[in-house]
Amino acid sequence: ANNTVKTAASSHTQGHDPRRGVGTAAMNRAILDHLHFTMARLPALASRNDWYMALSHAVRDRMLDDWLASLHHFRNKELKVVSYLSAEFLLGPHLGNNLINTGMWDAARDAVESLGLRLEDLLRQEEEPGLGNGGLGRLAACYLDSLATLRIPSIGYGIRYEFGIFDQLIRDGWQVETADKWLKFGNPWEICRSEIAYEVKMGGHTEYHHDADGRLAIVWLPVKVIKGVAYDTPIAGYRSRITGLLRLWKSEAVESFNFQAFNAGEYYHAVDEKVVSESITKVLYPNDEPGVGKLLRLAQQYFFVSCSLQDMIRVHLLRSPRLEEFDQTFAVQMNDTHPSLAVAELMRLLVDEHGLGWDAAWKVTRSTLAYTNHTLLPEALEKWPLQLFANLLPRHLEIVYEINRRFLDEVSRAYPGDQARLARMSLIEETGGKFVRMANLASVGSHAINGVAHLHTELLKETVLADFYQMTPEKFCNVTNGVTPRRWVLLSNPGLAWLISESIGEEWVTAPEKLRELECFASDPSFLSAWRGVKDANKRALAAAILERTGVAVDPESLFDIQVKRIHEYKRQHLNLLHILTLYHRIKRDPGAQIPPRTFIFGGKAAPGYFMAKLIIKLINSVAEVVNADPEVAGRLKVVFFPDFNVTNGQLIYPAADLSEQISTSGKEASGTGNMKFSLNGALTIGTLDGANVEIREEVGEENFFLFGLNATEVQALKKSGYHPGRFYEEDWELREAIDAVRSGLFSHGDAGLFQPLVDHLLYDDEYLALADYRSYLECQERVSTAFRQRELWSVKSVLNVARMGKFSSDRSIREYCEKIWKVPIRPPFPH
Ligand code: CBF
Numbered sequence: 118a119n120n121t122v123k124t125a126a127s128s129h130t131q132g133h134d135p136r137r138g139v140g141t142a143a144m145n146r147a148i149l150d151h152l153h154f155t156m157a158r159l160p161a162l163a164s165r166n167d168w169y170m171a172l173s174h175a176v177r178d179r180m181l182d183d184w185l186a187s188l189h190h191f192r193n194k195e196l197k198v199v200s201y202l203s204a205e206f207l208l209g210p211h212l213g214n215n216l217i218n219t220g221m222w223d224a225a226r227d228a229v230e231s232l233g234l235r236l237e238d239l240l241r242q243e244e245e246p247g248l249g250n251g252g253l254g255r256l257a258a259c260y261l262d263s264l265a266t267l268r269i270p271s272i273g274y275g276i277r278y279e280f281g282i283f284d285q286l287i288r289d290g291w292q293v294e295t296a297d298k299w300l301k302f303g304n305p306w307e308i309c310r311s312e313i314a315y316e317v318k319m320g321g322h323t324e325y326h327h328d329a330d331g332r333l334a335i336v337w338l339p340v341k342v343i344k345g346v347a348y349d350t351p352i353a354g355y356r357s358r359i360t361g362l363l364r365l366w367k368s369e370a371v372e373s374f375n376f377q378a379f380n381a382g383e384y385y386h387a388v389d390e391k392v393v394s395e396s397i398t399k400v401l402y403p404n405d406e407p408g409v410g411k412l413l414r415l416a417q418q419y420f421f422v423s424c425s426l427q428d429m430i431r432v433h434l435l436r437s438p439r440l441e442e443f444d445q446t447f448a449v450q451m452n453d454t455h456p457s458l459a460v461a462e463l464m465r466l467l468v469d470e471h472g473l474g475w476d477a478a479w480k481v482t483r484s485t486l487a488y489t490n491h492t493l494l495p496e497a498l499e500k501w502p503l504q505l506f507a508n509l510l511p512r513h514l515e516i517v518y519e520i521n522r523r524f525l526d527e528v529s530r531a532y533p534g535d536q537a538r539l540a541r542m543s544l545i546e547e548t549g550g551k552f553v554r555m556a557n558l559a560s561v562g563s564h565a566i567n568g569v570a571h572l573h574t575e576l577l578k579e580t581v582l583a584d585f586y587q588m589t590p591e592k593f594c595n596v597t598n599g600v601t602p603r604r605w606v607l608l609s610n611p612g613l614a615w616l617i618s619e620s621i622g623e624e625w626v627t628a629p630e631k632l633r634e635l636e637c638f639a640s641d642p643s644f645l646s647a648w649r650g651v652k653d654a655n656k657r658a659l660a661a662a663i664l665e666r667t668g669v670a671v672d673p674e675s676l677f678d679i680q681v682k683r684i685h686e687y688k689r690q691h692l693n694l695l696h697i698l699t700l701y702h703r704i705k706r707d708p709g710a711q712i713p714p715r716t717f718i719f720g721g722k723a724a725p726g727y728f729m730a731k732l733i734i735k736l737i738n739s740v741a742e743v744v745n746a747d748p749e750v751a752g753r754l755k756v757v758f759f760p761d762f763n764v765t766n767g768q769l770i771y772p773a774a775d776l777s778e779q780i781s782t783s784g785k786e787a788s789g790t791g792n793m794k795f796s797l798n799g800a801l802t803i804g805t806l807d808g809a810n811v812e813i814r815e816e817v818g819e820e821n822f823f824l825f826g827l828n829a830t831e832v833q834a835l836k837k838s839g840y841h842p843g844r845f846y847e848e849d850w851e852l853r854e855a856i857d858a859v860r861s862g863l864f865s866h867g868d869a870g871l872f873q874p875l876v877d878h879l880l881y882d883d884e885y886l887a888l889a890d891y892r893s894y895l896e897c898q899e900r901v902s903t904a905f906r907q908r909e910l911w912s913v914k915s916v917l918n919v920a921r922m923g924k925f926s927s928d929r930s931i932r933e934y935c936e937k938i939w940k941v942p943i944r945p946p947f948p949h
Pocket of ligand 1: 790808
């Protein structure tokens with residue numbers, strides 16, 4: 118199954134500098150050396166983790182030449198460095214990806230085997246760094262891969278959370294969260310740079326003084342100072358000889374021990390400072406919870422933004438003393454509003470700490486920063502209570518006020534007398550409490566604003582940022598998301614990668630438009646049968662994992678219908694459930710019904726404080742319990758909740774899907790990236806015209822995509838005209854039957870109250886129009902069933918999906934950012 122990896126790795130190894138020691142013998146020696154010198158273990162006593170650590174260190178050593186050469190680039194005045202500021206990087210395990218990208222897979226596998234071990238066991242040992250919630254963080258990780266692959270000097274800046282996204286357990290059908298102790302056995306990939314550390318001030322007040330020359334000096338007297346220490350992780354580009362840099366900040370006490378307190382006999386107080394300071398980077402906040410009011414989260418955002426900007430200024434000053442030219446050294450992308458304090462912090466650093474005038478500082482701030490918006494959901498648009506903001510960042514609030522004063526002057530000049538517009542565009546919300554609006558701050562302080570799919574960008578321009586678009590349309594552009602084919606095909610689906618490379622060569626890995634050449638194989642029966650063989654093997658692997666983790670035996674011959682993503686009402690896992698319940702009833706009513714066997718697989722985490730999402734997980738598991746145990750539907754329907762969906766599990770799940778569920782209410786999903794991973798692995802999509810689904814359908818062809826539901830305009834119109842979900846319930850007996858079954862207690866051991874909140878929500882509110890789309894979804898699912906019965910035709914569609922997904926490589930997205938936003942030249946591919 119690892120043949121592609123093998124072919125590609127081998128060809129690369131041949132082109133390698135022999136001094137770097139990537140041969141099997143050298144790798145074997147290096148692993149044993151690290152076992153001895155780094156892990157201090159005898160081979161006979163070494164645990165699997167010891168071997169994993171030894172191998173990883175050996176691999177990392179071999180990445181260092183390229184890394185050091187790449188870091189050297191940062192001093193080259195001619196090269197602009199892309200700085201990707203993101204509170205989240207959902208990287209996934211490093212080892213396999215690094216072996217693929219550097220071309221060391223074969224050597225590592227053979228070396229490990231010569232030591233009596235199996236590479237796959239060591240790969241499984243790695244705890245993935247789950248430093249992100251989902252789409253936005255995973256996108257950042259794909260972009261780092263592409264930046265390094267395209268040889269663009271880049272730094273990803275973020276937070277080294279001690280605990281990443283929680284691990285999800287399922288107990289009695291409910292989600293239970295446990296701490297993600299990803300660092301407990303050590304992290305061989307990072308290097309702590311104790312000497313790269315910055316102080317970050319918080320709290321206190323400001324004072325204004327006049328210096329001897331009568332100039333005004335503003336002094337911020339904080340109550341607290343924290344130190345941020347850099348931890349660097351190399352990011353290997355695919356065969357590019359470039360290694361990108363991920364620099365994550367860990368908070369520490371400036372002094373880790375308070376000797377005054379200790380001498381006064383207060384032992385515990387002596388370490389208090391350390392504990393409080395370290396708490397800043399302790400834990401990743403799970404999203405989907407109202408961001409308002411969490412002081413620690415604001416502190417996290419400020420902390421990482423300040424460390425990162427101070428670091429960039431240090432690097433810039435190595436090149437040039439002129440901070441007016443900062444924008445020639447760095448292009449800074451703000452990944453959503455989480456880093457949007459960069460606007461105020463860069464102004465503060467330039468004006469207060471480096472003595473630039475306001476206008477010069479503003480010019481350079483605006484031309485350096487750019488902002489990506491990732492959501493239209495009002496509850497996810499960050500705003501901070503003014504008082505909380507003032508308490509933590511008194512100087513920044515003054516700067517925000519000054520930016521706002523100047524900006525609102527511009528607005529008044531452009532739209533005289535339009536008070537409502539002024540109120541909407543102000544950086545400060547003043548209705549129902551005062552808040553600092555982070556999307557407005559990011560928009561005002563950036564030279565470019567982008568959405569993440571065509572539809573999303575259009576809606577952004579029409580709704581959330583409409584005023585900003587009308588005033589400065591030239592700032593807006595779209596960059597549709599993409600995913601890296603290295604992790605999401607080559608690493609996770611080696612069988613498919615091998616088949617593709619055997620047929621059209623290996624270039625598709627960095628030139629995915631070449632996948633189009635697969636189209637002519639779509640009429641070749643032997644190719645189609647090999648294609649099915651790959652899918653079947655992936656399904657068997659997933660079935661085995663499902664059995665191991667949930668105890669449910671599923672049939673790999675059945676249609677694998679998969680919805681994996683965060684659990685959220687707008688993503689409509691409950692609509693999927695309504696379909697399952699309808700099929701269940703249909704089979705029970707008519708055992709002869711022509712319904713091909715299906716396995717419904719769900720996965721995803723719910724934010725710990727999001728009650729309705731957690732209830733949906735419980736309902737999925739409760740339906741699974743009843744359906745899977747019912748002999749009348751045995752062999753025809755199975756329902757599974759795959760626990761702890763993360764990158765590692767995603768690598769197993771996406772390649773095994775027949776059908777990808779992308780069923781959000783149109784206009785609500787900014788882009789989606791899971792939709793791309795599924796389709797790139799040969800799944801067909803059932804979806805609404807939402808986010809990037811629209812573009813996926815355009816690319817793969819409407820005949821190869823199962824479309825249903827209201828479009829964004831119809832959604833808005835229905836809401837405007839007054840939506841009454843109860844009417845759909847009344848008028849559609851199958852829908853009624855499904856909902857009544859839930860409310861009857863059938864899935865809750867007779868406890869009719871358990872799912873009542875969900876049922877009530879659907880019947881009396883249904884904000885995301887599940888009931889309005891139910892019938893259309895059902896009819897579409899019937900088309901899916903019909904198509905799946907014609908296996909040959911299904912395979913043709915599957916091939917065509919993969920062949921036409923080239924657009925959704927993150928390499929294309931990064932090229933677009935380079936051209937449209939960062940003004941960074943695209944370098945020719947590295948000659949392999
Ligand atoms: O753009 C990346 C992804 O970001 C989100 O996950 C987000 O956190 N706002 C969106 O929900 C996705 O649609 C989007 O693909």
